Amino acid sequence: MASADEQDITIYDIAREAGVSPATVSRVLTNSARVSQGKRSAVERIIREYNFKPNAVARGLSTSTRILGLMTADIRNPYYATLAVECEKAANEQGYTVLLCNAFNDNALEDAHLEKFYAQRVEAIIQIGCRVDDLSSDPCYAGHINRIARTIPFVITGKMDGADCYSLRIDDSAAMKMVMDHLVSLGHREIAFFGGGKRVKSTYDKWQQYIYLLGVHGLSFRDEYIQEGDYTESGGCDCLKRLLACPRVPSAAIAVNDYSAVGALRAAHERGLSIPQDMSLISFDNTYLSEVVFPKLTTVDYNYPEYGRELVNMAIRAARKEPIPRLQFVTPRLVIRNSCGAPKRQP
Amino acid sequence: MASADEQDITIYDIAREAGVSPATVSRVLTNSARVSQGKRSAVERIIREYNFKPNAVARGLSTSTRILGLMTADIRNPYYATLAVECEKAANEQGYTVLLCNAFNDNALEDAHLEKFYAQRVEAIIQIGCRVDDLSSDPCYAGHINRIARTIPFVITGKMDGADCYSLRIDDSAAMKMVMDHLVSLGHREIAFFGGGKRVKSTYDKWQQYIYLLGVHGLSFRDEYIQEGDYTESGGCDCLKRLLACPRVPSAAIAVNDYSAVGALRAAHERGLSIPQDMSLISFDNTYLSEVVFPKLTTVDYNYPEYGRELVNMAIRAARKEPIPRLQFVTPRLVIRNSCGAPKRQP
DNA sequence: ATGAAAGCGCTAACAC
DNA sequence: GTGTTAGCGCTTTCAT
Numbered sequence: 018m019a020s021a022d023e024q025d026i027t028i029y030d031i032a033r034e035a036g037v038s039p040a041t042v043s044r045v046l047t048n049s050a051r052v053s054q055g056k057r058s059a060v061e062r063i064i065r066e067y068n069f070k071p072n073a074v075a076r077g078l079s080t081s082t083r084i085l086g087l088m089t090a091d092i093r094n095p096y097y098a099t100l101a102v103e104c105e106k107a108a109n110e111q112g113y114t115v116l117l118c119n120a121f122n123d124n125a126l127e128d129a130h131l132e133k134f135y136a137q138r139v140e141a142i143i144q145i146g147c148r149v150d151d152l153s154s155d156p157c158y159a160g161h162i163n164r165i166a167r168t169i170p171f172v173i174t175g176k177m178d179g180a181d182c183y184s185l186r187i188d189d190s191a192a193m194k195m196v197m198d199h200l201v202s203l204g205h206r207e208i209a210f211f212g213g214g215k216r217v218k219s220t221y222d223k224w225q226q227y228i229y230l231l232g233v234h235g236l237s238f239r240d241e242y243i244q245e246g247d248y249t250e251s252g253g254c255d256c257l258k259r260l261l262a263c264p265r266v267p268s269a270a271i272a273v274n275d276y277s278a279v280g281a282l283r284a285a286h287e288r289g290l291s292i293p294q295d296m297s298l299i300s301f302d303n304t305y306l307s308e309v310v311f312p313k314l315t316t317v318d319y320n321y322p323e324y325g326r327e328l329v330n331m332a333i334r335a336a337r338k339e340p341i342p343r344l345q346f347v348t349p350r351l352v353i354r355n356s357c358g359a360p361k362r363q364p
Numbered sequence: 365m366a367s368a369d370e371q372d373i374t375i376y377d378i379a380r381e382a383g384v385s386p387a388t389v390s391r392v393l394t395n396s397a398r399v400s401q402g403k404r405s406a407v408e409r410i411i412r413e414y415n416f417k418p419n420a421v422a423r424g425l426s427t428s429t430r431i432l433g434l435m436t437a438d439i440r441n442p443y444y445a446t447l448a449v450e451c452e453k454a455a456n457e458q459g460y461t462v463l464l465c466n467a468f469n470d471n472a473l474e475d476a477h478l479e480k481f482y483a484q485r486v487e488a489i490i491q492i493g494c495r496v497d498d499l500s501s502d503p504c505y506a507g508h509i510n511r512i513a514r515t516i517p518f519v520i521t522g523k524m525d526g527a528d529c530y531s532l533r534i535d536d537s538a539a540m541k542m543v544m545d546h547l548v549s550l551g552h553r554e555i556a557f558f559g560g561g562k563r564v565k566s567t568y569d570k571w572q573q574y575i576y577l578l579g580v581h582g583l584s585f586r587d588e589y590i591q592e593g594d595y596t597e598s599g600g601c602d603c604l605k606r607l608l609a610c611p612r613v614p615s616a617a618i619a620v621n622d623y624s625a626v627g628a629l630r631a632a633h634e635r636g637l638s639i640p641q642d643m644s645l646i647s648f649d650n651t652y653l654s655e656v657v658f659p660k661l662t663t664v665d666y667n668y669p670e671y672g673r674e675l676v677n678m679a680i681r682a683a684r685k686e687p688i689p690r691l692q693f694v695t696p697r698l699v700i701r702n703s704c705g706a707p708k709r710q711p
Numbered sequence: 712a713t714g715a716a717a718g719c720g721c722t723a724a725c726a727c
Numbered sequence: 728g729t730g731t732t733a734g735c736g737c738t739t740t741c742a743t
Contacts, residue, residue: 025515025720027719028721029720037729038729038730039720039721039730039731040722040723040729040730040732041729042721043721044728047721047722049722049723050729052729053729056728056729070479071721072425072720073480073483073485074421074425074429074484074485074719074720075719075721075735076720076721077424077735078422078719078720078721078735078736079720079721079722080721080722080723080735091449092445092448093442093445093446093449095440098439098440098445102439102440102466105466115464116461116463117452117462117464119449119452133420133461135417136417136418136420137420137421137461138420250655250656279656280656282658283657306656308597309626309627309653310630310657311629311633311634372736374737375736375737376736384713385713385714385715386714386715387713387714387715387716387738391712391713391738394737396738397712397713399712399713400712403712403713418736419736420737421737422719423736423737424719424737425718425719425720425721425735425736425737425738426718426719426737426739427719427738427739
């Protein structure tokens with residue numbers, strides 16, 4: 018009886034069944050032109066009866082695919098996962114589908130994915146992390162991007178000198194200022210910054226601001242208070258250990274991301290140090306990790322839903338060739354939890 | 365000079381430039397038929413010169429899309445992220461692209477994604493988690509799957525009664541046996557199991573096996589040693605607290621997943637309990653969480669690379685209509701870290 | 712071995 | 728308003 022959606026029904030079948038032309042079916046499908054009420058409802062009835070779904074591939078061939086390419090460094094990293102999910106939701110809301118790929122820090126793979134995006138005729142490419150986050154842009158890569166960007170708009174979360182793309186990024190200086198202000202207001206004067214590398218633009222910006230604010234608050238800069246890491250848990254663990262070996266151990270430490278902070282927590286635990294009693298710890302990103310550890314981390318949040326939505330908006334609008342600003346910022350905000358306190362009275 | 369890949373070059377352009385017919389270009393592209401060495405290299409030269417990439421959408425219309433639909437419950441969950449990443453890698457190796465969607469426990473959304481997969485003409489659908497993991501299959505949903513599965517093969521990690529799909533799942537009973545054997549060999553006789561719900565098939569299977577093994581080892585079953593949870597960190601935290609309130613506190617606890625175990629760790633910490641000195645803790649999944657917490661968790665691993673690869677293999681082979689077994693299992697293995705020890709001598 | 716031509720399912724001019 | 732028709736870019740018979 019009734020609905021027996023056989024193998025691949027097309028608009029031709031629907032048209033015949035409804036006694037109209039394929040064009041009319043297409044019109045009701047896309048709502049692109051006025052169709053008489055009678056024919057419209059006839060078509061709609063048949064469509065429902067057969068549970069017909071238009072072939073997106075065919076539609077993609079004749080017009081646009083409504084697919085967005087999304088490339089992250091590694092979706093297993095909660096930061097990327099959180100943002101990617103928000104992008105997916107926002108895209109879905111606007112009738113777009115997201116094609117997700119991971120670069121895994123592999124340039125060749127990143128290139129291959131880009132080509133695939135192009136082959137699939139995605140309407141825009143959103144890149145979160147990956148090479149676009151490097152401080153010094155690879156000119157060769159910029160060229161590559163440009164070649165593709167001529168056809169497909171690029172929106173990135175980092176920067177890429179010489180590449181023709183849109184950028185929506187975190188205001189890292191503002192984020193660092195929030196963190197420093199918080200720590201200083203708590204009474205800290207020995208503040209360390211660890212876990213990242215200065216070749217990464219967002220880290221570089223934080224580092225610059227850190228140095229600057231040290232001066233503003235009249236705190237002295239100590240070389241050993243900056244410990245570079247690789248953004249991983251174990252990297253953060255090592256950093257804190259090195260910090261603990263300083264002649265004058267800092268009273269507060271700023272982790273470049275939650276991962277590093279979690280590692281620092283482990284180091285503290287191993288050394289019998291209590292956080293925040295013996296040392297304050299603060300970090301960036303506010304991934305779910307910061308709520309899962311003990312103590313819960315005070316950290317900077319980026320409003321992921323809004324961040325993702327705006328990324329997708331820019332992508333879609335760029336795809337439609339609407340004019341949009343080349344560079345925009347997302348404003349961070351501080352989430353205060355339990356990893357910071359007043360410094361211990363120095364002995 | 366040279367390569368100036370203008371707007372959308374097609375095989376016609378390549379053909380003209382190489383002095384052959386479009387069909388010949390297609391032949392070298394797909395390697396589908398013999399082409400004389402001379403023409404082949406001419407075509408290849410022009411392709412390289414223009415940096416030509418065939419339009420995957422057009423190819424998808426005329427033949428197959430080489431796209432796999434992958435639906436997970438929530439990619440932010442490290443378990444799904446890990447498995448999804450392995451699927452992506454495996455698919456890429458075989459020249460397939462993965463379209464990823466998240467169901468977020470929203471049935472309507474899950475249905476919408478399925479329709480989208482169908483509209484995009486994915487060649488097969490891999491479903492990890494979602495409704496296919498429920499113990500009692502929603503017959504209505506099974507019908508829905510069947511309607512789609514008539515055209516597109518389904519491979520799932522759970523079970524779906526009455527639905528025509530392939531299943532590759534974890535041998536949960538074997539996994540639980542490893543865990544119980546380990547704990548018993550350490551000397552534990554008061555063993556709890558917490559964090560999950562019995563409506564979820566994989567948890568139900570574990571629970572059954574738990575009860576069974578209690579008998580095998582001559583341990584008595586206690587109702588209060590089973591604490592249901594929701595697979596989250598805070599759920600696990602609550603479970604352990606309830607366990608600690610038992611008249612006879614268990615000497616070991618089995619968490620249904622890493623999240624729950626991490627929550628239990630927090631509860632233990634809050635209550636001043638040391639793991640594994642005061643209680644042993646063991647879990648399932650071996651996500652990166654188990655290495656990031658303190659102490660690192662002893663947990664069951666599923667060999668994700670192999671799991672993902674096999675899922676993709678099944679999907680692709682099913683799409684090609686090759687005969688494959690309806691149901692297969694992945695074999696778990698125990699990863700011993702630092703969260704288990706011998707029970708404390710009872711006072 | 713190679714070219715001509717039909718077709719995949721849809722959209723969008725273009726007529727009427 | 729609505730139908731006819733010509734693509735979109737590729738693959739694949741079918742001839743030759």
